[in-house]
Amino acid sequence: MKIFAEAAKLEQQNSPFALAQIVDCRGSTPRHCAQMLVRNDGSVMGTIGGGMMERRVIEEALLALAERKPRLFHGRMARNGEDAVGSDCGGAMTVYIDIHGYSPRLVLVGAGHVNQAIAKAAAALDFNIHVADVYAENLNPDNFPPATRLLHAASFTEAIEQLQIEPEDYVVIATNSQDKEALDCLIQRPVKYLGLLASRRKTQTFLQQLRTHCVPEAKLARLHAPIGFNIGAETPQEIAISILAEIVQHRHQAPGGPMKEKAAEKVGRLVVIRGAGDIATGVALRLWHSGFRVVMLEMAQPTVIRCSVAFAQAMFDGEVTVEGVKARFVANVDDVPAVLQAGVIPVLADEQASLLPVLQPDGLVDAILAKVNKGTHRGMAPVTVALGPGFEAGKDCDAVIETNRGHYLGRVIYQGPAQANTGIPGNIKGETTRRVMRAPVAGKIRCCVKLGDVVNEGDLVAYIDDTPVIAPLSGMVRGLLNEGLSVTVGFKIGDIDPRGLEADFTTVSDKARAIGGAVLEAMMALPRKPQRVKQAVAREVELVD
Template identity: 50%
Template sequence: MNIFAEAARLFEQNTPFALATIIETKGSAPRHDAILLVQEDGRTQGTIGGGMIERHIISEALEALQEGRSRVVKGSMSRTGKDAMDMDCGGTMTVHIDVQGIRPDMLLIGGGHVNRAVAKLASDLGYRVTVADSWEPNLNAKLFPPNTQLILGETIQDAISQVTIRDNTQVIIATNHEDTAALPAILKSPAHHVGQLASRRKVETLRNKCLELGISETRFQEVRTPVGLDIGAESPEEIAVSIMGEILALSRGKAIRKRSGKSASLSSIANRNDNLVVIRGAGDLASGTAVKLHNSGYKVVMLDLPKPTVIRTNVSFAGALLNDSGQITVEGITARKARSVSDALSIINDGNIPIMADPDGQTLRQFKPAVLVDGILAKQNLGTHRKMAPVTIALGPGFNAGEDVDAVIETCRGHNLARVIYQGEAEPNTGKPGTIMGYAEERVLRAPCAGQVNPEVAIGELVEEGQVVANIMTDSGNQQVITRIGGKVRGMISTGSEVTSGFKIGDIDPRGASVDHATVSDKARAIAGGVLEAVLKLSTY
């Protein structure tokens, strides 16, 4: 199939993809004019040639898809130097990666005058619009923008049952007389964003009906009703502007005030940022901190790389960015992958922790957190500074408390573990792992070469000295990773991770079966306690 035909098909199906196009070459490049299509699941069509350079471009395209932003990538087909790809061709290649993101879904329940006006605006703004109704004259295709999906049911519930509703689908309910049937049906779906066109008097009727049908008060309160910004709208077109204005404001994390004088559910969270904590990094220590803060009543958002290289994947919320399900549960707390600030606020509203692929913290200006915690554990400061939030805290070495951040938490095992430092730095990184039963470096599993990791054992398994625990796949073959000690697999990097030679891919605990590998570690709990202490001391809520 032609690449452009495939791109058109994916676009029509609302499936994300990226087009990588060569825009400049110098010297001996394998191709000078080519396009590569990359899907979110790694499938490709076409080629830009060049082995390692193409592999690098595919990896960059997948990251760009995770971030939802296009980028320009440069690669040098040489062994050394800037952007070197460990190749011998000698040329350079510049590639533009164009991300075609998912168009947001808009489901309009009822095809009356207001929703017709909403459909026109939503279509112009890039939404994929579906209209569901039980009265056929309301679904005249001439009344709606081209490509609007029209669903007719014998009843409004029947029409709704024919629609695929996702958690990020925007739903607007505006029927003539079927709202009391439509709203409960929608509230039983995964939709987080539900707006109801109704008078204040009708809101109470809807509430009573929903409670009667087993819908919780909490779920009902998530509905934006009366839907739309208070702009004095009267005509269907004006009401549509108020509705789409509210949707756009919420999607950008803006605080809005409802007509009743109460803030909308999503915006109220953005407005009540006095207990919002953003954590950079989502490995095991950062996740232990998130568990502590979440259980202490704080709203927590986590930011990490699109494909984090965490080791203790089963107790790291970063797993939500790695798992096909887009979520992970640690000690009864669920983290879910968020694609936008609005999506993240919805996840918080559900009592969960959102995690976003945002390693540079570009969403901080929208979240406006009261507290920022740097839990990247990079042993150096990757850009965190005190202007990012009223209170800034960092874990481990690489930060100076009082200059870079407000407080540093000691992460080195020993008498000072988890000590809160308000002036100065944590102990420097020794590069040596902690000792357990006399074993230190022997516990660590490292890649013998660069390549892709294929684990042979899972976290929690018992292994014996000399056992093959993983293979590093390279172009020239596989190299085995063999454990030097017996014990329980406490950490193992996710399948398919690209690593360099010497990169830590896992660890073995010599204590064996007695070790609890499924919960937050003692070290993480201690550090989390230090973070909570610093938050309480430094905050002025």
């Protein structure tokens, strides 16, 4: 009983320990049924019989504590041979070693109404709760669960230093007005979860400021902001539930979503997208958020320039996150189901779409935007949709999406082609063709700036081999090819956004969202093709007349 009393005390202190329990023994052994508690420092309470067997079990328990995983140990009381522990008794023993006292630490930066509600709701979820604030009146113990550790400091920078944040911690920032100070202190630190209670606008402002201070995109992608699940929460208590739901989902690496769904709806229809550039990524995001499963096919070395908002970047980096959705390069098509199950979009190197017979999609989207048809036809999937010029709905595919900016951008065409390619980039602050950078010679690109940098007209942006590429105007570098790619003369290698710091290179464009919405419309309408398409064609005729 003393062992269990000590275990209860250590649990309450959140002090790690292991419990070793004999589960099987054969032959001559000192004990046949016993427990032993092993503390994190190697000290013990109880015994399983002493000697070399007990010494080995203590060593195994310390290894289990270091790995934070239980284990089963089998030892033979012999000098030599498999599982020998170095004694002469001749028996054998199997010991199960379980670990305890590792309640994850939930650090709440700020002690306002929302974090008070989070602390109260998290108390029943096996979290070790720490709360810090610069306002002593916010840290009234009556507002928090009994075991909460409260910290008052002169600044949040000082508080975070005193908290000694560790990689296994879950951290939520919700201060009165010092969110940026706390975020600056935490964004570079490895933590299990980092969330910020902020609006989308505030989040984008903070992210842009962090980028100007050269915080890597990989670390920015770890930030959960705006925080929580969209459940229509308004009160602090409701907001706390939405935040803790996301934290628990992250803790267990679960896919999320409502449990009560029809099996077919839960699985979702599979759509394959040819291409994974910025427009294709906008389409993928719209379909993904609408419950479709998405697989993307790209060339081995994509020549996308808006790399920060293109899932094609996974071909270079292995994994990329755009607007909170993750995509991963998958080398083997057999791994696609597991990646989809994990809530990640697979990106495969398959320029010719040769894997379609294996994938057997419910729908296919040609988002290559080559202005010509690269081999897409209606037989590739039950529903086929293509973007922009080069396709004729009713012939090459079931629907074409208008990609030309203007009144008809995002229009779903069920009969006939899209508008012809104008060759003129979108107008931003009066600039069209001039804002696009093209290769002056053939060769390999060597970048001198990175996405998000603000340059002046005439600044050096890159080299093609030894030939410099100069910024054609002042603004933000919103697009740039990946380092080391080979290009031909006149090839598009980047673009400058004349809005400068007002530009946003981290989210998909309005054009991509419009086209993505149109693809979603077509995917929802076309499975009921006969009546829907008949009506759509009638509307097309009316427009032409």
